[in-house]
Amino acid sequence: QRWSRRDKPGCLCRFVHDRRSRGIRHHASVRDTWTARCQRTHARRATARPGRIEPGVDVVTLAYVFFFVIAFVWSVFLFLEGFDFGVGMLTRLVGRNDAERGVILRAIGPNWDANEVWLLTGGILIFAAFPPWYAASFPSAYIPLLLLVFCLIVRALAIEYRSKRPTHRWMNTWDWLTFATGLLLPLLVGVFWAGMVHGIPINAEGRFVSDSLW
Numbered sequence: 001q002r003w004s005r006r007d008k009p010g011c012l013c014r015f016v017h018d019r020r021s022r023g024i025r026h027h028a029s030v031r032d033t034w035t036a037r038c039q040r041t042h043a044r045r046a047t048a049r050p051g052r053i054e055p056g057v058d059v060v061t062l063a064y065v066f067f068f069v070i071a072f073v074w075s076v077f078l079f080l081e082g083f084d085f086g087v088g089m090l091t092r093l094v095g096r097n098d099a100e101r102g103v104i105l106r107a108i109g110p111n112w113d114a115n116e117v118w119l120l121t122g123g124i125l126i127f128a129a130f131p132p133w134y135a136a137s138f139p140s141a142y143i144p145l146l147l148l149v150f151c152l153i154v155r156a157l158a159i160e161y162r163s164k165r166p167t168h169r170w171m172n173t174w175d176w177l178t179f180a181t182g183l184l185l186p187l188l189v190g191v192f193w194a195g196m197v198h199g200i201p202i203n204a205e206g207r208f209v210s211d212s213l214w
Contacts, residue, residue: 066129073125077118078189084112088155088182091175098171105159105178112159116152132206140200140208141192148188155181 087108095101127134138145154177162174201210 063129066125070122070125070129073118073122074193077115077122080111080115080118082186084108084115085182085186088178088185091182092179095175098168098175101171101175102163105162109159113156136200136202136206136208137196140210141195144188144191144195148185148192151181151184151188155185 087104091101091104095104123138126137158174158177158181162171162178164170200208203209
């Protein structure tokens with residue numbers, strides 16, 4: 001008699017017992033092989049430590065690994081994107097005319113948009129590795145995160161559209177927007193992480209139960 005894994009009701013012992021009850025006999029060697037394999041499976045499950053995932057990955061260790069990966073990604077984002085924020089602030093503080101401010105912005109020209117990928121990666125890692133953390137923290141910071149996304153969009157437009165018209169009024173408007181977003185973005189990121197460090201109120205189900213961080 002041939003069988004497939006779809007016919008297995010849960011383990012090999014029950015499989016052999018069910019087929020015996022239906023009057024199907026097995027060769028002794030086949031029966032012994034199934035029984036020994038089933039006994040090894042039960043012994044491995046009985047001796048497995050609680051809090052482990054097959055095949056032997058410690059849940060606590062995995063949580064630590066993902067936590068340090070998330071910390072690394074956000075640290076890299078703050079380090080690289082912090083340079084972009086500083087350049088945005090310096091456009092009005094250091095640049096004395098449109099030409100000088102253009103030179104300042106060209107310092108981040110090739111990399112400013114690539115650095116934002118670290119922000120997306122950090123948020124995705126929190127969602128993938130720690131869904132309860134994501135579900136509790138992000139709803140608590142809807143307003144700061146919404147303003148953060150809005151400022152990122154405005155800054156991208158300011159950098160890209162500044163050179164579309166060689167007029168002082170046009171470039172000066174975008175330079176002021178670059179300066180304003182350069183000030184607001186680190187503030188909003190700080191508000192988000194300060195709320196995480198300070199702690200957010202959650203109920204027994206892990207849901208955010210208070211007002212927004214603002």
